[in-house]
Amino acid sequence: MYPKTIRKLIEIFSKFPGIGQKTATRFVFYLLKQKKEDIEEFSKFLKDLKEKVKFCKFCFKPFEGEKQLCEICQNPARDLTKICIVEKEQDLEAIENAQIFNGLYFVLGGPISSISKEELEKLRVKELFERIKSPEKFGVFGNFKEIILALNPTVTGEAISIYLEKKLKKLGKKITRLGKGLPSGGELEYADEETLKSAFEGRK
């Protein structure tokens, strides 16, 4: 039987998304072969993840710092008339890296695997409404004229978009969706910059 520390770490890694017992074991033996300093650094950054990384009060993007708002929501150069709704942090990152959008974001939470009631309740729908209606309550002096639904072009993503669109209509704002360019069935996170660009331009 493996010593306790190894067993515990295999157990922890086995719970990682897509990782089974065998791969978890490989991870532990890989780590066992690394330098002590590297493991200590790893261990430190893990602790920092819960101690230093916060979620933006407005958009829920993870960030580090003293303030309550992330660097995007704090930036006076951003266009405060547009808000782009994404499923998860990686999607926001993909759009930011493509440098094609200058408004604000909102991370809905996810990934969600189905559109059951339980799964939908995991999404920050109530929070989204509060922020669009009264952004100043969350430290952002926005006046949103356009809401961009940038969810994944998957069955679930489309369903959530329809659901949100219905609810958001009451607010009387322009609602757009990422259009041309995104291959159907794909994942926003994996789209290249050109595809993202034409999707942004082709929004309707």
Add this chain to the structure above:
Amino acid sequence: MYPKTIRKLIEIFSKFPGIGQKTATRFVFYLLKQKKEDIEEFSKFLKDLKEKVKFCKFCFKPFEGEKQLCEICQNPARDLTKICIVEKEQDLEAIENAQIFNGLYFVLGGPISSISKEELEKLRVKELFERIKSPEKFGVFGNFKEIILALNPTVTGEAISIYLEKKLKKLGKKITRLGKGLPSGGELEYADEETLKSAFEGRK
């Protein structure tokens, strides 16, 4: 851009065997969603990995405790006339779990991907000879009559077996290899107990 802690963790996970940037990112966001206590525990076990886990002075199996020898090498009930040479810790674990062998082990080190000079030098061949010739120098009062080469039945494993067999012959001991039962091209670590059992019985 992700905050520093997230970037650093993505970088660390990207170096894990078989893990790319995207999977590494998923791991970090998975962790970000876990409870603080769970992350602290993970961080603690990681530190323990380098602080508590030692390698047995004789066989190089990882273990925890005050002694210099692992629980197998310390066990007076083990058969000190047989030594089984395995590539890596997981292989030793698979044989132990099958409860089919009562002798001692030696972890050669690995996995190695080719039989180049550089790769062969990573293996503990010198250490193996020292332990077979004078086990008492390493705290084990063994008198080995049989050396079992339990390497993976892969091209590399077979090549290492031939290489070791040639070198070990000079010691005048009986040298056996795991025989019948192991599917050619497979990995010892994944063999079920029955397969391992017939491989042990069919050794020649």
